Amino acid sequence: MRKLAILAILLAATAVLAGARLPVHGPLPQQRPDIEGSSAPTPDSNAGGTQPPPAAEMPTPEPKPDNQKPETSTPNETATPKTEPAKPMQGPPLPPGKENPQGPTEENKPPAAQTLEEQHLTIEPESDADHAECTAALQALGVVFKDAPRIDDGNGCGIDKPIIVSEALPGIKLKPEATIRCPAALALARWMKESVIPAASAALPERGRITTVNQATSYMCRLRNGAETGKISEHARGNAIDIASFHFEKGEDVAVRSRREDPTLTGAFQRTVSAAGCLYFTTVLDPESDAAHETHFHLDVIERKGNYRYCH
Template identity: 40%
Template sequence: MPPALAQAEFAVCRLALHALGVRFQPQPPIASDTDPACGIVRPVLLTDLGAGVAVDGAPVTTCQTALRLALWLRREVAPAAAALPGAPRVERIATGPGYQCRERVGDGSAKLSEHATGAAIDITGFGFSDGSRIDIASREAEGSMAEAFQKAVRHGACLYFTTVLGPGSNAAHDTHLHFDSAARKGGWRICE
């Protein structure tokens, strides 16, 4: 992508984040001394996804990853939380890494992870206005509201990200949801 177009796309993305009330800080470009394929040209550090939802872990991602995450929160997570007993509001999202120069884990390949370009984020849990928490965990056939919430937000993420992994996908994802926007032929998505 030509630099002027990339800069314009970044400016539009930042405007969209501002319109959603997302608090973020543009960061200097990130490059890796060990792997030239790793890095982010225009990274952002996330602190709040809008509507007062703090982001624990202060992940650094691409602007597009931040925007996808904010839209998912507004359109999928907030309504799912409202369906929980007492209709608590989401106040915090706990995250694992955004940017991290490394290979994929859990699939046996030596391919570079989407984390290595800032196009991925891991979600480890949610904090609510009533003081309760739902941490991501294996909950298959548990029959609980936590399981229902986790499934709703996980499957809803497939509308915003091209890869959604979590408990049951493989052992490496048993304690978090992994979202990324890897480009695939024909717009194909992995929603596990």
């Protein structure tokens, strides 16, 4: 009897559960009451639930003010604050008439970029006393020369007291005649007497004495190495002379050319006189210096601070 009672209870519970129905829709959330213009949901007669208001009635979010910082950053944004571009530094005002025009000028170009005209150079003056002392030393050595009128080719090219040398030493012609300043002629004569002639006698005695020195350039108005811009050449000031070859009583001329690897006495002669040149000139450039001097010695008497000399 007890078992039958339990079975009857189970059957009754099953019937109750089978008759229960779940609602078709779960509960829908109510719209936020703090948004202006919102409306309460209306019953859906067909589905028994609620519908949202038509799209035209949905509230539109108000745009944020322009100065409001966005809550999140996009990949194109940066955390670095935006700063104003740096303004160029300005120096003191220029005097009237000296304002900077557009583009480079003679004043702000580096010396290496200036033409001879842009450098506004002047001829170096020579004192009468210094010139008289120098020419007296030339006469004592037997140099054949004559004074010439002042040369002024403009742009700093010229010689205040030029001389024309026809013999570097007695019996040794200078071909062609060289127009130079006296200090350059004096250095040439001393180099020839004290170094070139003794070296030739030691290295090439079979050729006899030197009778001619062939020069390639003396005075010439130009920049260094004939460039269009850069420093003025010492040739344009009468301070330089280029020696191309030596003519002897016998045999061929000894031409100045690259002889660094020349194992002969001719090579030894040229290397010796090139090295000795720095005792008399402040600049010596030979064929081993660069391509611009591969056929001659460049010798000049430019004055540098501390009596500095450049010999290569």
